[in-house]
Amino acid sequence: METVKISKSKFHLSDKLGERVVFIICLICMFLFLYTAYSKFIDHQRFFKGLSTVSVIGSFAIYLSWLVPSSEVLVSVLLIIPRTYKLGLYGFAGLVSVFTIYIISMVLWAKTLPCNCGGVIEKLTWVQHIWFNLAFIAIAVFALYLSNSNNFKIQKS
Amino acid sequence: MKNFKKIALGLMVGAMAIGFSAFTNAKTSFGHKTLYNASYYSLDGTASHSASDYVYDENGSCTSSTKICSAVWQTTIAPVQGDAPAGSPMFENGTEPGTYKP
Structure with missing residues (x-):
């Protein structure tokens, strides 16, 4: 006799609730990225100057100063389109991970710590900033876990 | 939730994010700082x-x-x-x- 083992996730949310949680997380992530991208675009000169003072990336500062906010806008657009929200979540988690690695490396090795993160986020200390980023990575990963689980399917157009 | 509702809500939150960012960066945005x-x-x-x-x-x-x-x-x-x-x-x-x- 053939036996089929069905493993069920211990963490269970109803389809509707799960879908809503993922959608709210997408909105929060999109809000964060659009908020910071706008301030980087509007005060671009300052952002560029800040990056150019960092020895490792200083020579690419002009490219990075456009690439970083553009990537944030792109990920935000992916997050609000139901067909691409998952790609957006991967992009969000990936970008924030890169930012976090950059901050940790700066804290460990750099003599100067220029923060040009945009808006009120610049008021955070570096350690607070790391925790802030880790929290956002965690909620993005949680949203991906929920949407990848078989508990519910996000409605597709 | 219907997809168009999701996109509409997403656009609204996006507009809020830009508005909030413009508010907190108001002084630099228009060169008044x-x-x-x-x-x-x-x-x-x-x-x-x-x-x-x-x-x-x-x-x-x-x-x-x-x-x-x-x-x-x-x-x-x-x-x-x-x-x-x-x-x-x-x-x-x-x-x-x-x-x-x-």
Whole structure:
């Protein structure tokens, strides 16, 4: 006799609730990225100057100063389109991970710590900033876990 | 939730994010923010990019040496006697050789 083992996730949310949680997380992530991208675009000169003072990336500062906010806008657009929200979540988690690695490396090795993160986020200390980023990575990963689980399917157009 | 509702809500939140960002950056957005370029004395004699290593001193001077005496910082808050650069300080270089003499 053939036996089929069905493993069920211990963490269970109803389809509707799960879908809503993922959608709210997408909105929060999109809000964060659009908020910071706008301030980087509007005060671009300052952002560029800040990056150019960092020895490792200083020579690419002009490219990075456009690439970083553009990537944030792109990920935000992916997050609000139901067909691409998952790609957006991967992009969000990936970008924030890169930012976090950059901050940790700066804290460990750099003599100067220029923060040009945009808006009120610049008021955070570096350690607070790391925790802030880790929290956002965690909620993005949680949203991906929920949407990848078989508990519910996000409605597709 | 229907997809068009999701997109509409997403656009609304996006507009809020930009509006909120514009609000918190209002002064810089339209060039109304006053920026101060001032020379600050280096406390450790290096061209450090850390604002805490500098001090504003109207009565300070530099004695001749190969160290770094002062550097120019751009700030959004006017320089205060005896304080480090404050208010989004940006290192503007403009270093001068010498040793800081209070």
